[in-house]
Structure formats: structure tokens, C-alpha cells
Amino acid sequence: MSHMRRLLLAAAIISSALFSCQPNSKPVIAASVDSTNRKWWKEAVVYQIYPRSFKDADGDGVGDLKGIISKLDYIKSLGVDVIWLNPIYASPNADNGYDISDYENIMKEFGTMQDFDSLLHGLHQRNLKLVMDLVVNHSSDEHKWFLQSRSSRTNPYRNYYHWWNAERGKPAFRPGSFEVDGSGWRYDSLTNAYYLHYFSYKQPDLNWENPKVRQEIFSMMRFWFDKGIDGFRMDVISFIAKDTTFPVITQKELNEKYGGGWDHYLASGPHLHDYLKEMNSEVLSKYDCMSVAEGAGVTTATAHDFVDEDARKI
Numbered sequence: 001m002s003h004m005r006r007l008l009l010a011a012a013i014i015s016s017a018l019f020s021c022q023p024n025s026k027p028v029i030a031a032s033v034d035s036t037n038r039k040w041w042k043e044a045v046v047y048q049i050y051p052r053s054f055k056d057a058d059g060d061g062v063g064d065l066k067g068i069i070s071k072l073d074y075i076k077s078l079g080v081d082v083i084w085l086n087p088i089y090a091s092p093n094a095d096n097g098y099d100i101s102d103y104e105n106i107m108k109e110f111g112t113m114q115d116f117d118s119l120l121h122g123l124h125q126r127n128l129k130l131v132m133d134l135v136v137n138h139s140s141d142e143h144k145w146f147l148q149s150r151s152s153r154t155n156p157y158r159n160y161y162h163w164w165n166a167e168r169g170k171p172a173f174r175p176g177s178f179e180v181d182g183s184g185w186r187y188d189s190l191t192n193a194y195y196l197h198y199f200s201y202k203q204p205d206l207n208w209e210n211p212k213v214r215q216e217i218f219s220m221m222r223f224w225f226d227k228g229i230d231g232f233r234m235d236v237i238s239f240i241a242k243d244t245t246f247p248v249i250t251q252k253e254l255n256e257k258y259g260g261g262w263d264h265y266l267a268s269g270p271h272l273h274d275y276l277k278e279m280n281s282e283v284l285s286k287y288d289c290m291s292v293a294e295g296a297g298v299t300t301a302t303a304h305d306f307v308d309e310d311a312r313k314i
Helices: 003-020 028-034 065-070 072-077 113-125 144-151 211-227 251-257 262-266 272-282 303-307
Strands: 046-049 082-085 102-106 129-134 163-165 185-188 193-196 231-234 290-293
Touching: 065 072, 065 113, 102 113, 102 211, 113 129, 113 211, 129 290, 211 272, 251 262, 272 303
Parallel strands: 046 082, 082 129, 129 231, 231 290
Antiparallel strands: 163 193, 185 193
């Protein structure tokens, strides 16, 4: 939605409120508001569930999908419309499930795919919708793609991640949020190369610049939509695009161009908006779904570039 359309809508709502307080007001303004292009996700109340601590059904001390199923009537009674479920995918849990080793399987501690299907059915029976976490800036280092990528410089999966061969020297600094030394590069002796990880070294960054990676991700998204889920909450989606030349970035440049912070730089990668448009075109636009992004590094000045209706991205 454009800035002007937002202003007009706000003006209409305010005018409607003012006229509704006056006995001689006409219903024309109210009718114009009612004719707004309403979408279920615009009106929805979203309830977040962290499954590990929500409800333990089998007594092992860890919350699970059956535990959530047992509380669906309670959740419905809260008056919410949508459940946002934190990651339940297969994961070694280096980062609470945000390190995914299999995007199309369920973490064993949480249950089975049959349990998930029962949860989704129970939600929809109660007219509740389900939004899942989409974690595709990085995978787990135990994902089959990375295991293959790491095995050899000539492996077909090598370019699924960002590698810097050590004979080129040490790569230019990039931040790694969870590392003691603050570095987003990890040396791997197996192929004498560094790999990029904006978060833990257990979470290597996926190479969105590789079209095969994007198609793998879009296929995975379709897998879950075809199961019947209602949307995705996109984890650090603003960080997916990288300048693969990895130039040196000085503090002076960060100050002059990126508000002094690395997060703004990381959210300004080339082709970011091209990738989001491609995701929308190939996946999101095909479903009646909700998408919401974690906008790390996004400012009030750039947010509209992501969410305006005409942008056809998120």
C-alpha cells in the first residue's frame, strides 16, 4: 500500500469516527471504510507458541506437539486467530531450533509428522490458522547440503554456501553474532577454506546468489503450504543477500552509508528485493497466506520497500 493510500485510509477512519458521534452524519464515509480490501491477516490476532516450554504431553520435560494439541480449546478461548509456531523442524538445537538440519521433518523431541498433521487439522477445525518459522538465511552445519558442501571444493553442493579459499588470505571481516571473537568467518581445515556464518558457526549462511538454492527453498515452502499451513514468519530475511566479492567495509563507510551499524549493511545486500519478488512470484502469490518478516537492519525509511502492496514481496 502506498504512503498516500495509507494517509487516505487513516483520514477516512478518523472522519468516520468523528461523523459517528454526530446525529446528522451520513453513512457514506463508513461505507467507504467497509469497502476496503480486507484480508484475514490484516485483522488477525497472532499468538506465539514456543513449543519446548508450552506443554509437555509425554512427561519427558520437553514440550511437544501433542501438548499443544491438548490445549487447542484453551488457545481458541483466548480469542486469537493465528498461531505462530517457533521452529519444530529437525535440528541439533545449537540455537533453539533455528539451526535446521532437515526442513521437511519434525524434531524428534517434539513428535512426528503425523502429530503435526493432527495439530494442523485441530487448528483448522477451530478456525485457527498456523504460521511457521521460515529460517533460510542459514541452515545447520549438520544439514545434508552443508555436509556435502564441506566435503570437497568440487562437490556439486559447494556453492550452496559461502566459501573463501584460504590461499586468498583471510577474508574481510563480517560479524558473527554468537562468536567470542565476533567474526562471521570460520576456518575449516578439511578443504582449507573459510565459510560464512552471521550467527553461530553451527549455522552456515546459505548462498542465495545460487539459483539452485533459491529453488530448493521455494520447493520446501510449497511442501508446507501444500500441507495446509497458512503462512510463514521469516527469520532475518533481510540478511539473505550478500556481496560475494566480500569487500573490506570500514567503520567510516558504515558511519557514512549505514547509520554506523553492521545490521544496516547486512540488510542492504545486492538483489535482496529481487529474491523477495521471486519468492512472492513463485510461492507466496499462489496461496492465500500470511507472510511477516523479522526486519533486522530495516529502517522506517526502507520498510515500505518490503511491505507495500504494489511491491509484491512480503
